[in-house]
Amino acid sequence: MSAPVYISGTGVITAIGNDTATNLDALRSGSAGMGPIRWLETRHQGQLPVAEVKSSNEMLAEKAGLPAHFSRTSLLSTIAAKEALQNAGIPDLEKWRTGFLSANTVGGMDKTENFYPAFLQNPAAGRLREVVHHECGAATEITADALGIQHYVTTISTACSSSANSIFFAARMIRQGLLDIAVAGGVDALTRFTLNGFNTLMILDSQFCQPFDENRRGLNLGEGAGYVVLVSEKVAATLANKPEVQLSGWCNANDAYHQTASSPDGTGSYLAMQGALKKSGLKPCDIDYINLHGTGTQNNDVAEGTAISKLFAEAYPPMSSTKSFTGHTLGASGGIEAVFSVLSIQQGLIYPNLRWETQMKELPFAPVTTLQEKKVEHVLSNSFGFGGNCSSLIFSRIN
Amino acid sequence: MYIRSAAAVSPQASFEALFTGAAGYQGEQLSCIEPDYTSYIDPKLIRRMSRIIKMGTAAAVESLKAAGLEQPDAIITGTAYGCLADTDAFLSRLVEFKEELLSPTAFIQSTHNTVAGQIALLLKCHRHNNTFVHKGFSFESALLEARTMMGENEITTALVGGVDEIIPASHALLRRFGLYRANGNSLRLVDEPAKGTMAGEGAAFFVLDAQPSGDSLARLDAVQTWYKPAAANVVAEGINALLAEQGIEWKDIDLIVTGRNGDAGDDTLYDLFKKDIPETSFKQYCGEYPTATAFGLWLTSHILHQQRVPGVEGLKPRRILLYNHYQQTHHAAYLLSAC
Amino acid sequence: MQTLKEQIIRQLNLNDKKPEDIGNDDPLFVEGLGLDSIDALELIVLLQQEYKIKLANAEEGQTVFRSIRTMAQYITDRQAQDAAAN
Numbered sequence: 001m002s003a004p005v006y007i008s009g010t011g012v013i014t015a016i017g018n019d020t021a022t023n024l025d026a027l028r029s030g031s032a033g034m035g036p037i038r039w040l041e042t043r044h045q046g047q048l049p050v051a052e053v054k055s056s057n058e059m060l061a062e063k064a065g066l067p068a069h070f071s072r073t074s075l076l077s078t079i080a081a082k083e084a085l086q087n088a089g090i091p092d093l094e095k096w097r098t099g100f101l102s103a104n105t106v107g108g109m110d111k112t113e114n115f116y117p118a119f120l121q122n123p124a125a126g127r128l129r130e131v132v133h134h135e136c137g138a139a140t141e142i143t144a145d146a147l148g149i150q151h152y153v154t155t156i157s158t159a160c161s162s163s164a165n166s167i168f169f170a171a172r173m174i175r176q177g178l179l180d181i182a183v184a185g186g187v188d189a190l191t192r193f194t195l196n197g198f199n200t201l202m203i204l205d206s207q208f209c210q211p212f213d214e215n216r217r218g219l220n221l222g223e224g225a226g227y228v229v230l231v232s233e234k235v236a237a238t239l240a241n242k243p244e245v246q247l248s249g250w251c252n253a254n255d256a257y258h259q260t261a262s263s264p265d266g267t268g269s270y271l272a273m274q275g276a277l278k279k280s281g282l283k284p285c286d287i288d289y290i291n292l293h294g295t296g297t298q299n300n301d302v303a304e305g306t307a308i309s310k311l312f313a314e315a316y317p318p319m320s321s322t323k324s325f326t327g328h329t330l331g332a333s334g335g336i337e338a339v340f341s342v343l344s345i346q347q348g349l350i351y352p353n354l355r356w357e358t359q360m361k362e363l364p365f366a367p368v369t370t371l372q373e374k375k376v377e378h379v380l381s382n383s384f385g386f387g388g389n390c391s392s393l394i395f396s397r398i399n
Numbered sequence: 400m401y402i403r404s405a406a407a408v409s410p411q412a413s414f415e416a417l418f419t420g421a422a423g424y425q426g427e428q429l430s431c432i433e434p435d436y437t438s439y440i441d442p443k444l445i446r447r448m449s450r451i452i453k454m455g456t457a458a459a460v461e462s463l464k465a466a467g468l469e470q471p472d473a474i475i476t477g478t479a480y481g482c483l484a485d486t487d488a489f490l491s492r493l494v495e496f497k498e499e500l501l502s503p504t505a506f507i508q509s510t511h512n513t514v515a516g517q518i519a520l521l522l523k524c525h526r527h528n529n530t531f532v533h534k535g536f537s538f539e540s541a542l543l544e545a546r547t548m549m550g551e552n553e554i555t556t557a558l559v560g561g562v563d564e565i566i567p568a569s570h571a572l573l574r575r576f577g578l579y580r581a582n583g584n585s586l587r588l589v590d591e592p593a594k595g596t597m598a599g600e601g602a603a604f605f606v607l608d609a610q611p612s613g614d615s616l617a618r619l620d621a622v623q624t625w626y627k628p629a630a631a632n633v634v635a636e637g638i639n640a641l642l643a644e645q646g647i648e649w650k651d652i653d654l655i656v657t658g659r660n661g662d663a664g665d666d667t668l669y670d671l672f673k674k675d676i677p678e679t680s681f682k683q684y685c686g687e688y689p690t691a692t693a694f695g696l697w698l699t700s701h702i703l704h705q706q707r708v709p710g711v712e713g714l715k716p717r718r719i720l721l722y723n724h725y726q727q728t729h730h731a732a733y734l735l736s737a738c
Numbered sequence: 739m740q741t742l743k744e745q746i747i748r749q750l751n752l753n754d755k756k757p758e759d760i761g762n763d764d765p766l767f768v769e770g771l772g773l774d775s776i777d778a779l780e781l782i783v784l785l786q787q788e789y790k791i792k793l794a795n796a797e798e799g800q801t802v803f804r805s806i807r808t809m810a811q812y813i814t815d816r817q818a819q820d821a822a823a824n
Contacts, residue, residue: 387516
């Protein structure tokens with residue numbers, strides 16, 4: 001790749017931890033974040049397990065330095081993005097052109113759904129402050145303003161591939177000299193809207209999910225935010241801690257099969273992974289670990305698994321779904337799993353696919369079920385969403 | 400980047416109609432004149448598509464046809480509000496039935512990338528597909544992504560569009576922020592500044608090409624955005640720099656197309672750009688909404704191609720500056736040339 | 739079965755169809771009416787809303803929704819079962 005794009009920092013908040021170090025500990029110790037619904041007000045409390053960030057809005061607001069009545073989405077986003085930028089340790093930040101490229105699917109819906117009952121009765125009812133940040137872009141701007149990032153700000157929303165897409169758009173902007181630094185990734189908070197939406201599609205698991213298992217029953221919804229800080233070579237040269245990881249490949253491809261279901265042979269998934277490999281100049285056998293999209297639904301796992309068996313044709317690398325830890329964080333999943341992929345290389349870790357028992361009959365391989373410590377050079381991270389939107393990212397060790 | 404074609408579903412019937420008799424609207428909003436969608440979309444698929452998806456799909460199909468392109472290398476859309484009708488339908492049932500008996504269709508359609516996804520489905524296009532949802536930058540971000548993909552030689556053509564709709568609930572809500580004037584007359588919107596603008600909606604799609612083709616409508620030389628500029632002169636200086644980068648001066652600009660929306664407060668910012676250059680506006684035709692610049696670009700592309708300007712006699716512009724701001728915080732400038 | 743057809747046309751927005759167009763034994767999915775997995779979910783909601791019948795999982799729908807006749811039969815059977823249980 002001509003102009004490399006380096007990762008100089010990570011920031012993450014999920015059901016398994018409020019920062020990178022805590023998430024890493026949980027990944028190492030195999031501690032999943034699913035449990036009964038605690039903070040979201042819904043009739044499904046006590047019935048559906050979710051993977052909530054273990055904090056109330058008040059606690060998050062304090063950590064974020066934002067008003068407690070702000071949308072949970074903006075609170076989560078600000079916490080993770082702040083950590084990422086701090087973590088990146090860039091001296092003289094003001095002299096560089098920095099962008100914030102975020103992603104989400106819910107925007108301020110957690111507030112809007114509280115506003116709606118009164119509004120439906122009477123269009124003049126309801127507090128406007130509950131909906132002033134409804135738009136997806138509003139959550140992004142709350143974080144950008146908190147971070148003092150102004151040079152370029154945008155938001156992507158493509159369901160479950162959203163934050164993967166913002167990461168490689170940011171990379172292109174850096175390679176073409178439009179930005180020096182980019183905080184890129186995404187966020188999503190749990191809402192009644194999404195919980196009920198997925199319940200209506202009958203793809204939620206009433207137990208803790210089992211991705212890539214023959215007897216899987218569906219997904220557990222999660223929430224959180226994950227960002228990586230991408231920098232140009234020029235910025236990297238000024239850093240005290242030299243970056244160890246770069247973004248070496250990416251691709252977005254469309255299944256174009258059905259609005260929500262993936263094609264049985266995983267066309268979109270196959271094309272995304274193949275495209276990312278081509279972009280990076282790597283061969284399938286160069287990949288040391290695949291961080292699967294692995295939601296645990298009947299449809300995704302067989303489509304993704306079929307695509308992998310075709311592309312890797314027997315040279316299957318170790319793979320696992322960290323959604324078995326964090327649940328499916330929707331728009332945030334690409335960003336959160338990007339952070340996990342970076343950590344995998346930095347720490348030399350391959351994470352287990354939790355609660356896995358039986359190999360899927362369609363697939364000639366199984367995910368890893370115990371933590372592995374070994375040198376990791378190249379990681380492929382998959383994020384596949386509604387609308388057939390399939391994205392794959394490749395992270396590589398800098399040698 | 401070259402604009403090979405530009406098609407829109409908007410409150411106006413066509414570019415031609417702007418010369419013979421533009422459509423005017425009374426009240427607080429402008430509404431789209433909608434085509435017969437069955438001529439664009441298979442009736443079997445239409446049954447599940449809400450209005451905004453039909454609007455976007457029709458404009459997209461029309462622009463591909465006009466460009467003579469079957470498969471673009473990328474499909475990128477911008478929408479600030481997304482699929483409002485489906486969001487409202489799902490949310491209303493959520494409230495009414497207290498989280499029971501909800502509509503799977505409304506939920507699925509409510510995701511912001513449904514328009515882009517449906518277009519891909521219709522075309523069976525497996526290429527890059529993305530959707531930007533960032534307020535007054537939604538459309539500009541889509542254009543920028545197309546440009547950066549061409550810069551990487553990942554694509555040569557792109558189908559890029561901007562789309563937003565009005566539904567009764569969204570209008571009822573937005574008007575509470577004091578954005579709109581009570582008894583607007585859309586064709587006089589810009590000429591009679593007052594407090595408040597009029598709400599608009601529309602879908603505008605473009606086929607962009609890294610290379611010129613014999614019949615390109617216009618060349619897009621530059622697009623730049625400014626987020627919450629610290630002072631008024633930041634944008635002015637930015638546009639000066641944009642011109643300098645193209646090796647041109649203000650005297651080389653033949654026409655300025657502005658996003659004046661009739662709101663006296665918002666429109667004072669445009670006075671900073673008053674030069675001795677003919678000026679025209681576009682929101683009297685499409686109304687005010689976050690992706691209105693897509694309509695502005697549609698208008699500008701056709702002006703450059705046909706060498707005529709609605710409302711300005713005898714002008715044959717070779718270079719146009721399109722400048723817009725959304726709620727004074729999101730500024731965008733486009734430099735275009737005739738081919 | 740006539741009522742059922744009207745309800746299905748409404749629920750699935752099949753604007754160009756009338757009840758007469760749907761044969762009692764025509765396949766509903768893939769061929770015939772050509773419905774898909776999202777329509778199946780909508781039919782599950784319809785059963786719950788109009789007939790107070792809850793399907794255990796989406797897979798049950800594959801047998802139940804084979805044709806208008808199988809749907810009608812299922813509704814009758816379930817309503818009898820539920821009545822007997824009460």
